[in-house]
Amino acid sequence: MPSFIERLLFPAPRLDLAALGRRLEGRTVLVTGASFGIGEQVARIAGRAGARVLLVARTASRLEEVAADIAADGGIAQGLPCDFSDGAAVERLAAALPAVDIFVSNAGKSIRRPILASLGRPQDVTRTGAINYLAPCRLALAAMPGLVARKGQIINVSAANVLLPPAPGWAAYQASKTAFDQWLRSAAPELRAVGVAVSSIYLPLVRTRMIAPTRSYDRVPAMSPEHAAHHVAAAILTRSRRWRPWWLPPVQLAAALAGSAWEPLAEHRAQSAVR
Secondary structure (H helix, E strand, O other): OOOHHHHHHOOOOOOOHHHHHHHHOOOEEEEEOOOOHHHHHHHHHHHHOOOEEEEEEOOHHHHHHHHHHHHHOOOEEEEEEOOOOOHHHHHHHHHHOOOOOEEEEOOOOOOOOOHHHOOOOOHHHHHHHHHHHHHHHHHHHHHHHHHHHHOOEEEEEEEHHHHOOOOOOOHHHHHHHHHHHHHHHHHHHHHHHOOOEEEEEEEOOEOOHHHOOOHHHHHOOOEOHHHHHHHHHHHHHHOOOEEOOOOHHHHHHHHHHHHHHHHHHHHHHHHHHHO
């Protein structure tokens, strides 16, 4: 049950399920990161609305479970296992990808680690970059011919912090998420010119398995995966260009006005973290 603060910060979207059913009936929806969390919930909503759902994630057994649940609920779903950190596996998936109407890029890897603790861990950059940037780009490129033919849609499930100044401890994560956000936003005018809708969903903190290792988040207001999935479903229905929390623009303005004051503040936070 969301707290009062969570209901205030994260109001639920209005979602016409009947209209969503009309939009998705007979359509094919590809959802990455579909084994748990936001992706799983998006897949379940799409399946109930009449779409054929293609589930992409690393764990085949979990995809089978989600696909079976969707089928038991009257939907159609198929698992396409793929480890996004494995470039060869991504290439195989891209080569075999069927035409889709909607591509929901949701898979992601979060990592919070001080840069000086990453000196012997180049995989912090390469693995996070592969999962959050390179693999989504490759699959989006593979899906584009079908999306253009079907006047489809790409939805990027992104994070609010890509629109804010960089934060210490999040170098690999924030850089990789921002990279795909910028790539897709750069491609968006070209795609929209040929009838493909592009939607960016800038989510706040969402209480998924990905944030569980960061214990300090236990006390921070967060959105539920089901709630986040409803925002994705609303974007499918409206084909809107973006969604962000109502309070994010004022925070962005404050960050812009703060200007160079942000860097000393970030340095202070970093110094406090290593003491």
